[in-house]
Amino acid sequence: MPKYDLPGPRSAEYLEMSDTYEAGATSRQQQFVVDHGEGARLWDVDGNEYIDWTSGVLVANVGHCHPYHVAAIQNQVARLMNPYDFPTPERVTLAKRMVEITPPNLDACFMLTTGSEATEAAMRMAKRYTGRHEIISFYGGFHGRTGMAMAAAGKQGTKFRYGPVLTGHVQSPFAYCYRCPFDLTPDMCDFKCLRFLNTVVKTQTTGAIAAVITEPYQGGAGFIFPPEGWLSALQTWCDEHDALFILDEVQASFGRTGRMFAAEHEDLRPNFMPIGKGIGSGIPTACLMTEQRIMSIFERGEASSTTGGNPVSCAAAHAVLDIFERENLVENSAKMGAYMKGRLQELAEKSPYIGDVRGMGLVMGMEFVADKATKEPAPEIMWRVIDACATEGLCCGAVGFYGNVIRVAPPLVIDQDTAAESCDIMERVVLALE
Numbered sequence: 167m168p169k170y171d172l173p174g175p176r177s178a179e180y181l182e183m184s185d186t187y188e189a190g191a192t193s194r195q196q197q198f199v200v201d202h203g204e205g206a207r208l209w210d211v212d213g214n215e216y217i218d219w220t221s222g223v224l225v226a227n228v229g230h231c232h233p234y235h236v237a238a239i240q241n242q243v244a245r246l247m248n249p250y251d252f253p254t255p256e257r258v259t260l261a262k263r264m265v266e267i268t269p270p271n272l273d274a275c276f277m278l279t280t281g282s283e284a285t286e287a288a289m290r291m292a293k294r295y296t297g298r299h300e301i302i303s304f305y306g307g308f309h310g311r312t313g314m315a316m317a318a319a320g321k322q323g324t325k326f327r328y329g330p331v332l333t334g335h336v337q338s339p340f341a342y343c344y345r346c347p348f349d350l351t352p353d354m355c356d357f358k359c360l361r362f363l364n365t366v367v368k369t370q371t372t373g374a375i376a377a378v379i380t381e382p383y384q385g386g387a388g389f390i391f392p393p394e395g396w397l398s399a400l401q402t403w404c405d406e407h408d409a410l411f412i413l414d415e416v417q418a419s420f421g422r423t424g425r426m427f428a429a430e431h432e433d434l435r436p437n438f439m440p441i442g443k444g445i446g447s448g449i450p451t452a453c454l455m456t457e458q459r460i461m462s463i464f465e466r467g468e469a470s471s472t473t474g475g476n477p478v479s480c481a482a483a484h485a486v487l488d489i490f491e492r493e494n495l496v497e498n499s500a501k502m503g504a505y506m507k508g509r510l511q512e513l514a515e516k517s518p519y520i521g522d523v524r525g526m527g528l529v530m531g532m533e534f535v536a537d538k539a540t541k542e543p544a545p546e547i548m549w550r551v552i553d554a555c556a557t558e559g560l561c562c563g564a565v566g567f568y569g570n571v572i573r574v575a576p577p578l579v580i581d582q583d584t585a586a587e588s589c590d591i592m593e594r595v596v597l598a599l600e
């Protein structure tokens with residue numbers, strides 16, 4: 167017998183209202199309506215409790231409604247919410263803190279509100295700084311849904327039926343090693359997909375490359391992690407081709423991968439690093455880290471954002487940084503991530519439907535297939551698992567180039583017992599599949 171019969175009566179009422187009045191273009195979710203959250207747990211409007219493997223969409227890194235975070239936001243809301251571009255103590259001190267913790271070449275911080283705004287600003291500034299107009303991105307990549315970000319997307323779903331995208335954007339294969347676009351394996355490929363960039367430049371560009379943009383791991387495409395050394399080699403390629411390097415850490419930053427920033431794993435020095443999601447841990451906040459030498463060519467008034475850098479967002483981000491320091495969340499991400507990955511990889515060995523479990527820290531993907539030999543994507547099996555998990559008290563969701571990957575991304579405050587309990591639920595559900 168499942169623990170919950172979903173949707174519960176109150177959830178059912180709201181879901182019907184949602185179908186009637188909401189625009190209905192948001193992604194499919196489990197059948198309950200969220201009421202409140204605490205730490206790594208959520209409760210629905212019927213009082214059912216869930217362990218959260220989503221953190222929103224990798225947002226609530228310090229956990230839901232952390233009391234210190236809440237108090238800092240409440241305090242700031244009562245003092246000042248928006249003086250637009252006037253500097254505030256919260257904004258300038260946050261910029262200083264961000265410069266101090268990001269790679270040493272990144273000595274300028276521009277505060278924004280959303281991840282799309284940050285990636286868009288990075289590409290725009292790269293074009294303005296270099297005087298060149300072409301941007302290279304990767305198959306499967308996701309950088310947001312605004313104009314330039316959509317043009318940089320490497321997945322049809324992001325641009326489906328929206329007509330022509332901006333010119334000057336070309337894509338190259340990413341290191342999706344489980345499904346290598348060249349049918350090679352990492353031990354013998356010599357980063358063939360990366361070398362293919364030269365072909366892309368020669369065949370699809372005018373040679374006026376402003377920048378290359380990539381996520382350190384591809385989130386929306388299904389938590390695809392390139393092999394060790396791939397990002398460093400890409401950075402070298404950018405240097406050799408005089409292209410700026412944009413490392414989109416909107417999703418990866420703030421501890422997700424077991425390091426504060428994914429760039430740290432290979433000591434990378436991107437020219438632009440868009441940051442979002444976890445920085446505000448629920449309060450819309452983003453920033454673009456870049457270099458003063460790049461910013462020096464911009465004139466006053468060339469960039470702005472109505473709510474970017476507002477003191478509430480900045481107070482939230484300060485509180486997030488304090489919590490990271492006090493509670494060692496980066497270490498917890500690495501430790502809990504290693505435990506959960508081990509458990510899920512063991513499960514993959516027992517199940518004919520889990521083709522791959524991959525990840526770093528507390529960001530992992532479980533890729534569902536109909537057959538391990540053919541690797542045929544199996545989104546319908548995955549949805550049976552996701553729906554059954556909800557009835558057992560585990561909140562999870564789907565991503566993936568083929569829509570067949572469960573995201574495993576709990577808040578970074580998750581403890582050992584909760585992590586174990588959540589893996590037990592997933593194991594029960596997967597092993598019960600017919």
Ligand SMILES: Cc1ncc(COP(=O)(O)O)c(C=O)c1O
Binds near residue numbers: 386442443
């Ligand atoms: C890597 C990456 N870049 C950019 C974005 C866009 O962020 P936002 O939805 O805050 O605009 C996302 C969102 O999922 C993302 O994962």
